[in-house]
Each structure stands twice: as structure tokens, then as C-alpha cells.
Amino acid sequence: MRYAMAIDTKKCVGCSDCVVSCQTENDVPIGYCRDWVVEVTDGTYPQLEIEIRSERCNQCDNSPCVRCCPTGASHYAEGGIVLVTPNKCIGCGACITSCPYDARYAHPDGYVDKCTFCIHRIKKGLEPACVAACPTKCMYFGDLDDPNSKVSEVLKKRKWKTLIPEAGTEPQLYFLI
Amino acid sequence: MTSRRDFIRISGLGMGGLAVGASGFGIVNNLSTSPPKGSELRIDPTRTPTYCEICFWKCAGWVYKNEEGKIWKVIGNDDDQHSNGRFCPRGTGGPGMYYDEDRLKTPLIRTEERGKQVFRKASWDEAFDHIAGKLKEIAEVHGPECVALLTHGSGGEYFSTLLKGFGSGSIAAPSYAQCRGPREVAYHMTFGEGVGSPERTDIRDTDCLVLIGSHLGENMHNGQVQEMSDAIDKGASIITVDPRYSIAASKSKYWLPIKPATDLALLLAWIHVIIYEERYDREYVEKYTYGFDQLKEHVRNMTPEWAYGITTLAPDLIRKSAKEMADAAPAVIIHPGRHVTWYGDDTQRSRAMAILNALLGSWGRRGGFYNPETVEIPSWPHPPYPTPQRTWKDAYPDKYNLAFETLASGICDATIPELSEACNFKGWIVNGTNLLKTIPDSRKVIEAIQNLDLLVVVDTMPMAITGWADVVLPECTYLERYDTIRDSPHRKPAIALRMPAAEPMYDSKPAYWMAKELSKRLGLKDYFSWNSIEEMLDWQFKQVGTSLEEMKRIGVKTFERSYDDLYFQQGEDVEFYTNTGKIELYSTSLAAEGFDPLPVYTPHEEPPEGFYRLNYGRAPAHTFGRTANNALLKDIMEENTVWINPKVAGIWGIENGQYVYLENQDGVRSSFPIRARVTERIRWDSVYMVHGFGHTNKLLSRAYGKGASDSELITKVHVDPIMGGTGMRGNFVTFKFEPAKTEAES
Ligand code: SF4
Ligand code: SF4
Ligand code: SF4
Numbered sequence: 021m022r023y024a025m026a027i028d029t030k031k032c033v034g035c036s037d038c039v040v041s042c043q044t045e046n047d048v049p050i051g052y053c054r055d056w057v058v059e060v061t062d063g064t065y066p067q068l069e070i071e072i073r074s075e076r077c078n079q080c081d082n083s084p085c086v087r088c089c090p091t092g093a094s095h096y097a098e099g100g101i102v103l104v105t106p107n108k109c110i111g112c113g114a115c116i117t118s119c120p121y122d123a124r125y126a127h128p129d130g131y132v133d134k135c136t137f138c139i140h141r142i143k144k145g146l147e148p149a150c151v152a153a154c155p156t157k158c159m160y161f162g163d164l165d166d167p168n169s170k171v172s173e174v175l176k177k178r179k180w181k182t183l184i185p186e187a188g189t190e191p192q193l194y195f196l197i
Numbered sequence: 198m199t200s201r202r203d204f205i206r207i208s209g210l211g212m213g214g215l216a217v218g219a220s221g222f223g224i225v226n227n228l229s230t231s232p233p234k235g236s237e238l239r240i241d242p243t244r245t246p247t248y249c250e251i252c253f254w255k256c257a258g259w260v261y262k263n264e265e266g267k268i269w270k271v272i273g274n275d276d277d278q279h280s281n282g283r284f285c286p287r288g289t290g291g292p293g294m295y296y297d298e299d300r301l302k303t304p305l306i307r308t309e310e311r312g313k314q315v316f317r318k319a320s321w322d323e324a325f326d327h328i329a330g331k332l333k334e335i336a337e338v339h340g341p342e343c344v345a346l347l348t349h350g351s352g353g354e355y356f357s358t359l360l361k362g363f364g365s366g367s368i369a370a371p372s373y374a375q376c377r378g379p380r381e382v383a384y385h386m387t388f389g390e391g392v393g394s395p396e397r398t399d400i401r402d403t404d405c406l407v408l409i410g411s412h413l414g415e416n417m418h419n420g421q422v423q424e425m426s427d428a429i430d431k432g433a434s435i436i437t438v439d440p441r442y443s444i445a446a447s448k449s450k451y452w453l454p455i456k457p458a459t460d461l462a463l464l465l466a467w468i469h470v471i472i473y474e475e476r477y478d479r480e481y482v483e484k485y486t487y488g489f490d491q492l493k494e495h496v497r498n499m500t501p502e503w504a505y506g507i508t509t510l511a512p513d514l515i516r517k518s519a520k521e522m523a524d525a526a527p528a529v530i531i532h533p534g535r536h537v538t539w540y541g542d543d544t545q546r547s548r549a550m551a552i553l554n555a556l557l558g559s560w561g562r563r564g565g566f567y568n569p570e571t572v573e574i575p576s577w578p579h580p581p582y583p584t585p586q587r588t589w590k591d592a593y594p595d596k597y598n599l600a601f602e603t604l605a606s607g608i609c610d611a612t613i614p615e616l617s618e619a620c621n622f623k624g625w626i627v628n629g630t631n632l633l634k635t636i637p638d639s640r641k642v643i644e645a646i647q648n649l650d651l652l653v654v655v656d657t658m659p660m661a662i663t664g665w666a667d668v669v670l671p672e673c674t675y676l677e678r679y680d681t682i683r684d685s686p687h688r689k690p691a692i693a694l695r696m697p698a699a700e701p702m703y704d705s706k707p708a709y710w711m712a713k714e715l716s717k718r719l720g721l722k723d724y725f726s727w728n729s730i731e732e733m734l735d736w737q738f739k740q741v742g743t744s745l746e747e748m749k750r751i752g753v754k755t756f757e758r759s760y761d762d763l764y765f766q767q768g769e770d771v772e773f774y775t776n777t778g779k780i781e782l783y784s785t786s787l788a789a790e791g792f793d794p795l796p797v798y799t800p801h802e803e804p805p806e807g808f809y810r811l812n813y814g815r816a817p818a819h820t821f822g823r824t825a826n827n828a829l830l831k832d833i834m835e836e837n838t839v840w841i842n843p844k845v846a847g848i849w850g851i852e853n854g855q856y857v858y859l860e861n862q863d864g865v866r867s868s869f870p871i872r873a874r875v876t877e878r879i880r881w882d883s884v885y886m887v888h889g890f891g892h893t894n895k896l897l898s899r900a901y902g903k904g905a906s907d908s909e910l911i912t913k914v915h916v917d918p919i920m921g922g923t924g925m926r927g928n929f930v931t932f933k934f935e936p937a938k939t940e941a942e943s
Contacts, residue, residue, distance in 0.1 A: 033415070
């Protein structure tokens with residue numbers, strides 16, 4: 021099993037509902053976030069293009085954050101999801117520095133936190149909160165090992181890219197372009 | 198083609214470390230107002246139905262509580278046509294409104310002069326006695342019709358009943374004269390029916406969506422944004438007309454970067470192309486419309502070449518985009534927009550859009566405009582309302598005969614004695630609308646307020662308007678109350694229930710309770726003869742075949758349509774509610790009132806040297822100024838920016854991210870500085886900012902002083918002579934680098 025997410029930059033409007041829904045679902049403290057939205061504009065008026073991306077932890081297959089964690093708090097869980105066990109985390113912040121995507125933050129309660137793909141929801145057969153909330157339905161979640169999952173299907177049909185592939189982290193967040 | 202790259206993190210302010218664009222938005226703001234914590238795994242959280250009150254879209258959803266029984270999150274109801282189970286960020290952020298510690302907590306009575314914001318806490322009894330005493334005094338001396346209700350919220354219904362019983366008919370929502378009024382009048386003049394809310398646009402099934410200044414996606418009119426995304430999925434094309442490269446423009450096949458204030462010329466040129474290239478729906482036009490020959494003659498010379506000189510849009514682009522929409526017809530939508538009070542000829546611009554829809558045969562067609570249906574819910578029985586002696590309309594004897602809703606700005610003007618003798622308002626009840634920001638030219642609103650004997654403000658939050666109130670009544674949020682049944686029109690008739698998910702915090706109360714309590718003191722209790730709100734709602738639900746009990750379980754009930762008339766049948770005879778019974782390309786009503794029966798382009802004033810047209814719009818995480826203090830939404834966007842083209846920024850030496858002040862043509866300078874967003878996404882002749890920031894009430898701890906207020910800079914208002922809409926896009930601003938001198942200094 022390999023959980024992954026594909027996000028359609030052609031449909032995303034940058035509304036940040038993914039961010040707010042994550043914040044309420046996971047009690048992310050005010051002032052922090054597990055996901056965020058980036059908008060990139062290219063060109064000069066009126067020859068312009070915009071790409072909008074809802075970003076979060078890439079649940080990398082080859083994660084520097086897991087590798088560098090001295091206590092084993094950062095680990096791979098079911099479906100390749102990278103998790104942090106709060107009571108094992110000493111808050112050293114090595115993982116924050118090692119992540120090329122800046123996907124982690126130091127939670128005010130003294131541990132490092134990040135996107136969990138809402139594993140507590142997946143276990144109940146629900147989609148991650150951001151995927152379920154997105155008004156444009158531009159996010160697809162599922163198991164890459166299942167060729168019929170939504171995410172496998174859409175990756176077959178559409179052109180996509182990953183972020184900073186050259187870092188060798190084998191990210192599992194796919195952006196449809 | 199990359200010549201500059203503008204990288205900006207539009208949300209997720211708190212993340213440290215990452216370079217967040219050139220403007221450095223990465224401020225960590227650690228506030229203590231996060232919703233209460235729950236554990237990782239939540240077992241069967243209890244849920245209660247609601248419909249969202251954060252904007253007028255009224256999405257139905259579920260409020261979930263955590264195991265401590267506290268409000269945790271709000272999620273869309275899958276059976277709801279407004280939300281399809283998905284809320285927008287504002288609705289998702291609803292708990293932030295409930296937990297806002299800056300909320301109005303007790304009734305307040307003013308103790309110092311107006312505007313000084315000095316109040317004393319009062320009991321509900323004291324507040325009601327005070328209000329009732331004043332209302333009776335006004336009724337005795339001036340007549341009950343001199344009290345007006347200005348409302349923008351569900352609670353307004355109850356105050357409306359109270360006021361009608363009291364003997365006043367002057368009940369206004371600023372959403373008419375300050376927003377969608379011109380569009381409603383234009384569609385009535387053309388099709389005999391308005392567009393309504395939610396709009397009857399069949400975006401889901403369209404092949405071509407044409408947006409004239411509408412920034413869907415930035416304005417999160419939830420159902421429409423969802424359907425736009427569905428349409429993109431199905432390969433529909435989008436045409437966007439906007440001087441700014443909006444998010445919708447970035448998803449468009451054709452973006453027409455029009456010179457601001459010239460839209461009507463483009464629309465007339467499109468009409469010209471569609472008629473003279475014979476691209477209109479001949480059968481539909483012949484069967485259903487009136488005045489085609491006059492229209493054809495009228496636009497004879499309005500060629501794309503003519504429009505080029507006005508709009509700066511290449512004739513070829515005008516032709517190609519006209520062809521694109523005609524090829525899609527009748528599954529095409531020239532979107533009527535929503536906030537359309539721009540230049541004062543807005544009814545005429547909306548008419549041109551309506552005419553274009555008629556020529557393409559999209560009204561009443563799949564992928565164009567559908568025919569919505571509503572559940573008719575009877576009111577709780579009450580005595581007949583007395584007929585008011587006068588209404589707001591008497592202040593304008595020969596004007597605005599085509600306005601069929603009350604003008605909030607009209608009430609405001611008629612409160613100032615010099616402007617009107619006929620019906621001078623002496624009392625206002627203001628519910629859920631921050632009038633100082635919604636009606637342009639706040640100086641005039643303040644002047645009106647100074648002439649009142651009573652100003653009651655009912656709100657959940659301290660806003661600019663609450664500072665001017667005589668009595669402030671703290672309303673509980675939508676998450677803590679029952680409200681009127683939602684019965685908005687849609688493809689299928691449907692109703693939704695809002696019920697409290699929690700007891701009201703502090704000493705806040707629901708509007709129905711306030712209105713009923715006041716009715717007792719005013720001898721009007723027969724208008725509120727129900728014993729409890731549950732009794733009334735249950736009775737109403739039973740009239741339409743459900744019950745409060747069932748609605749508590751399902752939240753939304755959708756009924757089958759009574760007729761199979763979502764669209765016109767092929768060749769069906771249709772009678773339209775216009776004078777001629779036809780779709781009026783040539784408007785007989787406008788002609789009778791002495792207005793142009795066919796839209797005419799008139800040039801608008803241009804910005805003077807060194808000034809730029811002030812355009813404003815919405816951001817997806819905020820509704821007007823209502824949400825600026827919401828901790829969850831402030832986290833997404835905590836201040837607005839002024840968008841400036843790099844060339845213009847270069848002239849002024851303005852750096853991206855630098856704070857500047859804006860000053861308008863009348864010398865009004867913004868109260869607070871605003872950050873510059875130097876971006877290629879805006880034309881050089883205009884600037885853009887998101888509405889709803891620059892709050893002046895210090896009691897809003899998170900929103901006070903953040904960003905600048907566009908409303909404050911809109912002091913020149915171009916009134917639509919047809920229906921009294923207040924055109925707000927004829928204001929020009931320049932840049933200043935210091936705050937305005939205060940009176941003491943100058
Ligand atoms: S909720 Fe969906 S549309 Fe909105 S920003 Fe996130 S991914 Fe984009
Ligand atoms: S994105 Fe960062 S935090 Fe997430 S798995 Fe990869 S390296 Fe680790
Ligand atoms: S569109 Fe958003 S704010 Fe408006 S009612 Fe729906 S969820 Fe609420």
C-alpha cells in the first residue's frame with residue numbers, strides 16, 4: 021500500500037479551505053499550519069500564467085526527516101505515511117531543517133508536527149479533511165498500489181509533476197498540470 | 198516567456214523558515230484563541246444541523262462537537278444543493294466566530310456623545326425599556342413609519358415582523374442598492390424575472406462561461422465555484438473580462454484585459470458581432486423576443502473597431518470571443534455578476550448582458566439559466582399589518598420608480614433633514630450590517646446618524662457602526678441559535694434548518710427572542726403569538742410536510758419539482774412577465790420612465806494625472822468586514838494589500854511589501870497604511886484591494902488597523918438614475934507615505 025495525493029492546479033482556486041479544514045480537524049494551533057497554498061505568477065501583463073498549489077508534507081518515500089531523527093519519533097506508518105510520535109519527540113528540530121519542503125513546524129506543546137494525511141480519518145474509511153472539504157474537488161487521494169484508486173486513475177490520465185524531485189526524497193504529492 | 202516570477206504564499210502565515218514571496222508575509226502570530234483541543238480519535242461526535250451565516254450563500258451543514266461537548270468543526274451537508282457537502286473556507290472557519298473573545302457580550306447603552314464609544318453595561322430589560330420608550334416617542338411625534346430597519350442577516354426577519362407590526366414599511370438590505378440591485382432590475386426589464394440568490398446560472402452544464410468583472414473563486418459563492426470547477430472538468434471554456442488577472446482569468450481560454458469602466462462598449466460590440474455575423478439564435482429570438490430590429494439598428498456602428506478605441510481590446514479578440522460564446526449557445530452564460538454597482542449606469546450594463554443572453558438563447562436553457570423553484574413556507578398566523586402612512590419612497594417622489602426593493606442609501610439620505618422633508622427617519626434598527634462600510638461615503642452615514650433619535654445596533658461583533666449606537670444588543674452567533682427556515686430557490690425546491698449547537702455564550706441572545714421581547718413592550722405581541730421558537734418552526738415545517746423532529750435529523754429536505762420546467766421545452770410557448778409578454782431586448786418600461794430603452798455607452802471620468810482607479814473585490818477567506826477578526830480566517834489572510842503594477846510602482850519608488858497610504862480625489866487618506874503588492878496581475882491605470890479591512894474599532898483585537906478600508910476611500914458615488922444603486926468604482930487614489938494630519942496637528 022502506498023498512499024498518495026494528486027492535486028489539480030487547473031481547478032484549484034487558492035481558496036485555502038484545505039488549510040482551514042485541516043486547522044479545525046486537527047486542532048492545529050492558531051498561527052501554525054500543516055498545509056498551505058502557494059501562488060506563482062509568471063509573465064508580464066497581459067501575457068500571464070498562474071499556478072496555484074495546495075502544499076503539505078509530501079510523505080516522501082525516501083525521507084530525510086525520518087533518517088535524521090535521533091529518537092525514532094519520526095517514522096513510516098501504514099501506506100508510507102510519515103508520522104511523528106509526540107511523546108518520543110524531543111523537539112530538537114533536526115527534521116525541520118532536513119525537510120526540503122518546510123513541511124514541519126514546532127508545535128507550541130513541545131513536539132514537531134506536520135500533515136498526517138489525516139490517518140485517523142483514513143482508518144475510518146474517510147478521506148483526509150482537506151480532500152473532503154475542497155470546494156473545487158481538485159484533490160484526489162488514494163492508494164497508488166491500487167490501479168483503480170482515484171489517485172492512480174487521475175495520474176494515468178493527466179500530466180503531473182512533483183516538487184523538488186532533484187532532492188531525491190521521492191515525494192508522494194502529485195500536482196496535475 | 199518568464200520575465201518575472203511573483204511567488205507568494207497566500208495562506209499558511211505561521212510557517213517559519215520558507216521564503217514567502219518578496220513581501221515577507223511570514224509573521225508568526227501566536228494567539229490564544231484556538232478552538233478547544235480534542236484527542237486524535239473522535240468517536241461518534243454528536244452533530245446538529247445548521248446553515249451557514251458567514252455569507253449570503255447559506256450553505257447547509259453539520260456542526261460537530263468534540264468529546265468535551267464543545268463546538269469543533271462545521272462540515273457541509275451532502276444533501277444540500279448550496280454546498281454539496283463542501284463548505285468554503287469561511288464556512289469551515291465558522292467556529293472562529295463562535296470562539297471570538299471580542300464578541301459583544303452584554304447589552305450596552307451609550308453614556309457619552311455618539312461615536313465616542315462610551316457605553317455602560319445594561320440588562321436586557323433596561324435595554325428593551327429604553328428602546329421601546331424611544332420608539333413610542335418617535336411614533337407619537339413623527340409617526341411609526343419614521344423608523345427603519347437596515348438588515349443583512351437571517352435575524353432580520355424577526356425585526357422585520359416587529360417593524361411592520363409597528364407601522365413602518367421601510368426595511369432595507371444594503372445588498373440591493375449597494376450590490377445586486379441593478380442586475381435584478383435589468384433582468385426584470387428584460388426577462389420579467391430577476392436572477393435571485395443563489396443565482397439561477399446553470400454553470401454545471403455550461404459549455405462557455407463569460408465573466409464580466411466577476412471573480413468567481415476569489416468570491417467564494419460556493420455552489421458557483423464548485424460548478425465552475427465541474428465545468429472546467431467537462432472542458433467548458435471560460436471568457437473573463439477584467440482589468441486584473443483574476444484567478445478566473447487564469448483559468449480562461451480568453452482573458453480580455455479591458456480598460457476599466459468601458460465594459461458596456463465591449464458588450465455592445467459583442468452584440469454587434471453576434472447580430473451582424475448572424476450568430477444569434479434566430480428561432481429563439483423570433484419566438485420569444487421583442488425589439489430585435491431596433492436593437493440591430495442601435496448597434497449598427499458599434500463594431501469591434503469602434504470598441505477597440507474605447508476598451509483597448511483588439512478587434513480580433515472581441516470577434517473570437519464572440520464566436521466562442523455563440524458556438525457554445527445555448528449552453529452559454531453571460532454571468533450577471535453579483536456586486537454590480539460600479540459606475541452609475543449599472544442597470545444599463547446589466548441590461549446589455551441580459552440582451553446578450555437573450556440573443557444566444559441561454560435563458561431557460563440547459564447550460565444557460567434554469568428556472569428555480571422555492572418551497573412556499575407559510576408565516577405563523579398574525580394580525581394584518583397596518584398600512585404605513587409614508588415609506589422611504591415618499592422622499593423621492595419622481596425617482597427610482599423601477600427600484601422594487603428599498604434602498605438602504607435612500608433611507609440614509611432621507612434621514613438627513615436637508616435632503617428630504619417628506620419622510621424623515623428618526624429611528625434605525627441595524628441588524629448584522631456594518632453600515633459605515635456598506636453604504637459608501639461614511640461621512641454622510643454619520644451625518645444621518647447624528648440626526649436620529651434612536652440607533653439600535655444588533656450584531657455579534659463590535660463594528661464601526663456599534664460605536665455610534667445608542668443601544669447595542671449582542672446577538673448570539675448562528676451556531677447558537679434557531680433562525681428562520683432557509684427556503685432559497687434552487688434546481689429543486691428545498692428547505693434547511695438552523696438550530697443551536699451550543700448555548701449562547703456570554704449574555705448574547707437570538708434575534709427572535711429580542712423581537713418578541715420588544716413586541717411585548719410595544720403592544721405588538723400578537724405578531725409573535727408562538728410560545729417558543731420550536732413551536733413556530735415545527736408548525737411551519739408541518740405545513741410543508743415535515744417536522745422539526747425530522748429536520749433535526751436530516752438538516753436539509755429536498756422536494757421534487759412541481760413541474761418539469763427546469764428549462765423551456767423545445768418550441769414551447771412562454772409568456773414572460775414583461776409589458777409585452779416577450780423578452781424585451783427593447784425595454785418598454787425603461788422607455789416609459791424616460792430612460793434609454795436600449796443600452797447606450799457613455800464614457801466615464803478618467804483618473805487624473807498621478808491617480809489610479811480604485812477597484813476592489815473579495816478574497817476567498819473573508820466576507821465583507823465580518824470575518825476579519827475570526828482567528829481561523831485571520832490566519833489565512835490578516836490584512837489586505839494594494840495591488841500595483843510594477844511600472845507604476847517604479848514611478849513612485851514603491852517596493853513590494855512596503856506600507857503606503859492611499860489618498861483619494863477628495864483628499865481622503867486611508868486611516869491605516871496598506872502593504873503594496875507589486876504585481877503584473879494588475880493594469881497600470883488602476884489599483885486593486887480586497888474589501889473588508891482597515892477596521893477602526895479597537896475592540897476588534899485582531900482586525901483593528903490591519904490593512905486599509907476601500908469604503909473609506911469611496912467618497913464619490915455615481916447613483917444609478919434608474920434604480921438608485923450606488924456606483925462605487927469612480928474613485929481614484931494616489932500614494933502617500935505619511936498618515937493624514939490629525940485635527941490637532943493641522
Ligand atoms: S481547498 Fe481546494 S481549491 Fe481551495 S485552495 Fe485548497 S486545494 Fe485549492
Ligand atoms: S515533505 Fe518533509 S516532512 Fe514530509 S516526509 Fe518529506 S522530508 Fe519528511
Ligand atoms: S459560501 Fe461559505 S461563507 Fe457562504 S454560506 Fe457557504 S460556507 Fe458559508
